[in-house]
Amino acid sequence: MAVGFICTALAYIIYFRLLADIGPLRTLTVTFLIPPFGILWGWLVLDEQINQGFMGGALLIVLAVWLVTRSGMVKAARPTTTGSQ
Secondary structure, eight states: OHHHHHHHHHHHHHHHHHHHHHOHHHHHGGGGGHHHHHHHHHHHHHOOOOOHHHHHHHHHHHHHHHHHHHHHHHHHHSOOOOSOO
């Protein structure tokens, strides 16, 4: 029971730290990566078959996650301008 409690507490600490550091939108994009990685682990460990539909879907998910996380970096990298010059 203590091991489960410690692991859960550690996961929540890391999760809330991630929320504070990169924000909720970019934090929740991790959940989109669960299905492709689940299928990938099934292929590696259980010798399941991967078809073209999986490859297309996984590529689409990774591209969408990259675009969401990249947009936050682009906004942060832009210099802010003030009205006075």
